[in-house]
Amino acid sequence: MENEKNHIIPYRNFLLVLTGLICLTLISVSVTQISLGTLTVAIALLIAVIKSSLVLRVFMHLKFENKIFSFAVIAVFLIISLVIFITLLDYLYR
């Protein structure tokens, strides 16, 4: 089966992703120093989404797997997003 193949990823790609993750971490810390109101949470969540996508796709090999796994991850992501959205209905309208 296609999803049982071994995928050799060059070290260079891993290093690039690692650098990207460190940069995004630094950005998410720096952004807290700027007063952006409710956008602060949105930006923090956006950066977290980009970081977790990188980890899932590259380190966890999701980009090489069967599409059903990507679908499952996206479905879970949507459920969690809905939970956060409903929670924000309290915080944004309180």
Add this chain to the structure above:
Amino acid sequence: MSNQKDIVEPSYLEYKGKYKGIFSWILSTDHKRIALLYLFSILSFFVIGATLGLLMKFELIAPGKTIMDAQTYNAFFTLHGIVMIFAVVIPGLPAVFGNFLLPIMIGAKDVAFPKLNLFSWYLYVAGVSLVIVSQFAGDGPPDTGWTFYAPYSFRTAGTMLPAVFGAFVLGFSSILTGLNFLVTMHRMRAPGMTWLKMPLFPWTLYATGWVQLLATPVIGITLLMIVAERTLHIGFFDPSLGGDPLLYQHLFWTYSHPAVYIMILPAMGAISEIITTFSHKTIFGYKFMVASVLAIAFVGYFVWGHHMFTSGMSGTALYTFSLLTFLVAVPSSIKVFNWISTMHQGSIDLQTPFYWAMAFIFVFMIGGFSGLVLGSLAANVHLHNTHYVVAHFHFIVFGGTGFAFFGAMHYWYPKITGKMYDTKWANIGLVLFFVGFITLYGPMFYLGFKGMPRRYFDYDEVFHAGNIISTMGSWILYSGLAIIIINLFASLKGGAKAPADPWGGKTLEWTIPSPPPVENFDEIPLITKGPYDYK
């Protein structure tokens, strides 16, 4: 389905493996033995939790101090809640009957990860031990209630951290069990068993598995946040540290409400199996039953805010959660209508498990309807934190899960033990249990309506009569429970030998001997028909 009733292989009870004595149990990776490890652990904790409840009710037989002071009462209802919720009802049906029956019902020899399965049981025991240690260590037992509400949970002098960490470890046990079941159902169904040929009990375990996997990590993270707040003074929930107590309630209920569905969905699955077997009729609306299980699991994930209607949420959130709460009643009622329709024109065999299923429907309906009252925003303001809420959730959680657990126990007991039980004593136990249950929790609806708050060891004289009736109910219920447990244990020695299929069931577990052989099936069956083929 191939009939394998004549296979002569050692049963899982006779086969010891490479270890002897107690080690043949606590080191076994056989799903059936692990199920029994869970059964005995859960029953032990259930008796502890029930005894705490009995003592609490005795305290409430009269106003003022009767047998314990206020602080002891606080510790008792906290331990009662933690033990009953985290150690009994959440793992109850999935860990015991799920472990024993899931592989057999889908035609597999074991779960996908047997060692992980045993590890889950060890985590379970470790988690409960931590909770129990917290009662005796440090500055006194926790007194926050099972919800550990902030900011009180990090200000109380009680020993919170072991209790909180215990619940965290129990959460991991739950996650691993859910994961194991999901992989088992995806990868190990017998040839020909398509998704829509899978029995309903495994379907409910499937939905439960997803809830365990997606919701439980939330409580894990939340409990760690409490630890960080208490030890490192990071302001997540404490207003004096810049935190928000409502955030704790959001996070806690994001898990703990779906946890109600971890309890109730497998209960509904077991009841579906019992009703179709004893009606000798194909379940009515199988596909709708499957869809309603998935819908309950899905919608149930988004209704947590109805526990917080009086906590100070925004109006928008209040309306949203109220609407979603009413929505979740729709798939639940589909199930009840389909159970009734299954019985309609069926050839009903009035046996003990069927009586349990009828009692389940009765108490679950009362629990469900009283839940709609609490889901209404205006009524909730009056009833929140009163005995009405205690009555409602005991009708759902104890009534739902407890009646289904004992129903399942009496249904699958011949399969698990290879013995039949004494029906007369089983029925007497059930009647006492049912009458005691209604007498114990019924008056609480009235007391709550009249304004008696929950979690108080004392009350006004006006509530005295209702509390006397309720306390007497606890004695009747406990007597019924004792008869049920003694009868089941006595039948282990004195019961008649059980045939492979004593009830005329059609699912795969009834095609193998009672008790099942070590590897369940000599040959993996080929499935050609639906699970409830009574034509």
